[in-house]
Amino acid sequence: MRPADWWSIEILDAEHAVTSAEAWRDAYAQTLAESAVTNGAVSWKWFAYDWGVVLEVAFPDERAWQHWRSLPGTQAALDAVPDPLSGLLVHRGHGGASGSYVPRAPRIAPGAGHEALPEPVPPAELLGPLQTVGPVVTARPLTG
Numbered sequence: 001m002r003p004a005d006w007w008s009i010e011i012l013d014a015e016h017a018v019t020s021a022e023a024w025r026d027a028y029a030q031t032l033a034e035s036a037v038t039n040g041a042v043s044w045k046w047f048a049y050d051w052g053v054v055l056e057v058a059f060p061d062e063r064a065w066q067h068w069r070s071l072p073g074t075q076a077a078l079d080a081v082p083d084p085l086s087g088l089l090v091h092r093g094h095g096g097a098s099g100s101y102v103p104r105a106p107r108i109a110p111g112a113g114h115e116a117l118p119e120p121v122p123p124a125e126l127l128g129p130l131q132t133v134g135p136v137v138t139a140r141p142l143t144g
Contacts, residue, residue: 041058
């Protein structure tokens with residue numbers, strides 16, 4: 001079975017908007033999910049964050065995604081986001097705070113093959129005897 005092609009639609013809250021991203025989701029969630037499924041989506045999920053909402057939708061291929069994205073109903077919903085200039089992000093992959101998947105490099109297991117790092121050399125040993133530059137000033141109490 002071929003893996004799904006995931007896409008994310010992130011809707012950000014607008015600072016001076018009449019509606020929030022969550023209110024936008026409440027208005028368009030059913031329509032978007034229904035049209036996605038009837039146009040070939042294999043999965044979809046909504047996520048709510050304190051900065052907005054994310055719709056993650058998976059299609060079998062990019063062509064199916066492009067078809068759904070160009071539907072008038074999908075276009076109308078995306079045109080109605082609270083901040084149409086900077087509050088709509090559409091990109092491939094999972095969205096929100098997750099970022100793209102990057103596998104971690106394997107860690108070296110602790111064992112006998114490890115050696116402790118050398119102790120750092122104190123600065124006094126590196127610099128030699130302390131030398132002063134200029135006169136030494138000593139604070140004296142004020143006498144009246």
